Amino acid sequence: MVLAQWTAHPARRRPRDVALVAAVVLLSTGAVVAWLQSLVFAAIAAGLLLGSVAPFWLPTRYRLTDAGIEQRRGLGRRARRWSELRRLAVGRDAALVSPLARPSWLDRYRGLVVLFDGGDRDAIVRILQERVGGGAR
Structure with missing residues (x-):
């Protein structure tokens, strides 16, 4: 769903x-x-x-489902299952969901940056906090 x-x-x-x-x-x-x-x-x-x-210049499509999170931009697609994600860091304009328990330079490559632009920030953050282990930090 x-x-x-x-x-x-x-x-x-x-x-x-x-x-x-x-x-x-x-x-x-x-x-x-x-x-x-x-x-x-x-x-x-x-x-x-x-x-x-x-x-910045290509539209990025996000989809949060019962199974996980999906990001599509241009010809690329990245997806992570909720069970893989251990950490959530929420900022003003975006959130980072990462499979790494602690902050690391690998976050940018292993995690997903979720832009709130075009979406309901509060609803997105609520869903991410419910699904990602560790909650917002």
């Missing part, structure tokens, strides 16, 4: 930041072309920059 589902798309709600991202990508790509005189390296630079800010 689906407990909650929403789409987070920060770029849609922050057009000024979209302009900033576009300016940085264009200026950086232009600098690579001017410095290295290579369109190939410029394309690689643009791809790396756009990839690094993908959570």
Whole structure:
């Protein structure tokens, strides 16, 4: 059963930041072309920059079910079962659910960052607190 589902798309709600991202990508790509005189390296630079800010400009779909949590962005899909998750850290705009009991540099890679943008923050936090071992910290 689906407990909650929403789409987070920060770029849609922050057009000024979209302009900033576009300016940085264009200026950086232009600098690579001017410095290295290579369109190939410029394309690689643009791809790396756009990839690094993908959570901002690509919509991210979240689904909380009885079984676990699922995140879809672009062509990627990440999912975790509730039984795998040991820790929940709630912030103002997002929460981190992690299979690690203590904070670690691996959280970013093993856990899921759940953006509240586009969803009912209070309902999402309540569901996460009920399902993730350890509760909010």
